[in-house]
Amino acid sequence: MPIKKFVNQAVLVTAVSGSVIALSLPAQAENWRGWNIHPPGYPNTIALEAFAESVSERTEGRIHPQVYNNAVLGDQPDAIEQTRNGALDFANFNMGPMGPIVKETNVLSLPFIFSSVDHMHEVMDGEIGQRFADALAEKNLIALSWFDSGARSLYNTSRPINSPEDVKGLKVRVMNNDLYVEMIEALGGNATPMAYGEVYQSLKTGVIDGAENNYPSFQSSNHYEVSKYYSLTEHLIIPECLCIAKASWEALSPEDQEIVREEAIKASEMQRRLWVKGSQESREIVLDAGVNINEVGDKSAFQEKMQPVYAEFIEENPDLESLIEDIRSSH
Ligand code: GTR
Numbered sequence: 262m263p264i265k266k267f268v269n270q271a272v273l274v275t276a277v278s279g280s281v282i283a284l285s286l287p288a289q290a291e292n293w294r295g296w297n298i299h300p301p302g303y304p305n306t307i308a309l310e311a312f313a314e315s316v317s318e319r320t321e322g323r324i325h326p327q328v329y330n331n332a333v334l335g336d337q338p339d340a341i342e343q344t345r346n347g348a349l350d351f352a353n354f355n356m357g358p359m360g361p362i363v364k365e366t367n368v369l370s371l372p373f374i375f376s377s378v379d380h381m382h383e384v385m386d387g388e389i390g391q392r393f394a395d396a397l398a399e400k401n402l403i404a405l406s407w408f409d410s411g412a413r414s415l416y417n418t419s420r421p422i423n424s425p426e427d428v429k430g431l432k433v434r435v436m437n438n439d440l441y442v443e444m445i446e447a448l449g450g451n452a453t454p455m456a457y458g459e460v461y462q463s464l465k466t467g468v469i470d471g472a473e474n475n476y477p478s479f480q481s482s483n484h485y486e487v488s489k490y491y492s493l494t495e496h497l498i499i500p501e502c503l504c505i506a507k508a509s510w511e512a513l514s515p516e517d518q519e520i521v522r523e524e525a526i527k528a529s530e531m532q533r534r535l536w537v538k539g540s541q542e543s544r545e546i547v548l549d550a551g552v553n554i555n556e557v558g559d560k561s562a563f564q565e566k567m568q569p570v571y572a573e574f575i576e577e578n579p580d581l582e583s584l585i586e587d588i589r590s591s592h
Contacts, residue, residue: 289323290322290323290324290325291323291324291325291350291509291512292325292327293313293316293324293325293326293327293350293351293509294326294327294329294334294349294350294351295309295313295326295327295328295329295349295350295351295352296329296332296334296335296340296343296344296349296351296352296353297309297328297329297330297331297332297352297353298331298332298337298340298353298355298457299330299331299353299478299481300330300331300481301330302481303477303481303539304409304477304532304535304536304538304539305353305408305501305532306328306330307531307532307535308408308528308529308531308532308535309328309353309503309528310328311527311528311531312326312503312524312525312527312528313326313327313328315524315527316520316521316524319520319524320517320520323517324513324517324521326350326351331458332457332458334349336456336457336458337354337355337358337436337437337456337457338358338361338437340352340354341354341358341359341362341402342362344401344402344504344506345362345400345401345402345506345507346401346506346508347401347506347507347508347509349506350505350506350509351503351504351505351506351509352503352504353408353501353502353503353504354402354501354502354504355410355436355499355501356369356370356393356499356500356501356502357369357370357436357437357438357441357497357499358436358437358438359397360438360439360440361437361438361439362400363396363397363399363400363402364396364578364581365392365393365396365581365584366393366396366397367438367440367574367578367581368581368584368585368588369393369499369500370438370440370441370497370499371440371567371570371571371574371585372444372496372497372563372564372567372570373496373560373563373564373567374498374585374588374589375498375588376592377498378409378411378412378498380498380591380592381498381500382407382409382533383591383592384588384591384592385407385500386407387591389584389587389588389591390407392584394502397502397504398507401506401507401508402502402504402505402506402507403504403505403506403507403510404502404503404504405502405503405504405505405521405522405525405526406502406503406525406526406528406529407500407501407502407503407529408500408501408502408503408529408532408533408536409500409501409532409533409536410475410498410499410500410501411475411476411477411498411536411540412475412495412496412497412498413473413474413475413495413496413497413498413499414473414474414475414491414492414493414494414495414496415428415433415471415472415473415491415492415494415496416471416472416473416474416479416484416485416488416490416491416492416552417431417433417470417471417472417488417490418464418467418470418471418487418488418489418490419431419470419490420490421490421492421553421555422490422492422494422555422557423492423555423557424562424563425448425449425562425563425566426449427492428445428448428449428450429448429449429450430449430450430451431450431451431470431471432450432451432453432468432469432470432471433445433450433451433452433453433469433470433471433472433473434452434453434454434455434460434463434464434469434471434472434473435452435453435454435455435472435473436454436457437454437456438454440570440574441454442454443569443570443573444496444567444570447566447567447569447570448563448566453468453469455469457482460472460482460484461482461483461484461487464484464487464488465487471488471490472484472488473494473496473497475540476539476540476543476544476547477536477539477540477543479491479543479547480543480544480546480547481543485546485547485550485552486550488552489551489552489553490552490553490555491547491552491553491554491555492554492555492557493554493555493556493557494557494560494563495557495560496560496563503525503528503529505521505525571585
């Protein structure tokens with residue numbers, strides 16, 4: 262449900278020698294509402310909060326961003342819509358649930374498309390990243406910087422996964438994107454698209470057997486408490502954006518746009534630094550809690566199973582084949 266933005270009348274007055282004058286606070290402050298799926302203390306949350314604070318400071322309160330954590334403003338697909346129509350002003354979105362809206366971004370959801378997290382950064386920070394930003398802009402989302410989201414791996418309640426055979430019959434939660442349903446089905450599992458906030462309870466009650474995510478999310482969501490096998494399949498490396506609603510962006514003066522852009526880039530630099538540290542810390546927390554982590558030494562069997570997923574994707578999106586090739590050949 263879109264909630265209307267409100268404008269703050271921040272006029273401070275004081276009496277000096279019998280007259281009333283306005284102090285330096287702006288007459289109108291734009292209160293920007295920002296969507297965040299993660300809890301306090303998560304690398305993305307810290308970076309978004311730093312972004313909000315710096316933007317407020319540098320615009321002298323003309324823009325006053327506030328971050329709402331834990332997806333309290335709606336689940337991710339809903340928040341994408343709210344940001345597209347300007348009911349929300351900014352957000353950190355994963356490119357996974359973006360696929361159904363911005364079809365180019367589905368390329369980023371193809372399993373094993375990037376050979377490493379460094380490869381992903383190289384691509385997203387360069388000319389190809391700009392192509393994705395252009396595609397997002399066409400859908401009213403201004404991507405100002407790219408956040409890290411590590412590599413996603415499978416976890417489940419019953420066994421370590423070493424080969425695709427181990428996935429057979431498992432009910433696995435995926436993010437909202439048909440590509441992930443195909444991915445899990447190609448491995449012989451049953452995919453269940455589900456909102457992030459519902460996964461913990463569903464794992465606990467056995468509605469699903471497993472899910473997939475990076476270390477920080479596996480830990481901060483507490484999924485590790487109810488899912489004791491984490492297998493390093495690293496099948497998805499999906500970037501995230503710091504995105505601004507087009508309407509909010511266009512309402513800014515060129516000077517304020519420059520401030521917001523600079524602070525978004527600083528926030529992504531901070532997030533990527535925090536990400537490395539946070540991933541290690543999360544790994545230790547889940548290990549201490551008794552999670553069984555296994556390396557998947559030979560990922561080629563998983564990669565081979567993805568051939569039909571690629572073939573179908575290219576058949577349905579022939580115009581995106583060259584983008585896939587550009588990414589693959591860019592390292
Ligand atoms: C996290 C990601 C979130 C969300 C979540 C999920 O890693 O940062 O934006 O996509 O995964 O699995 O839904």
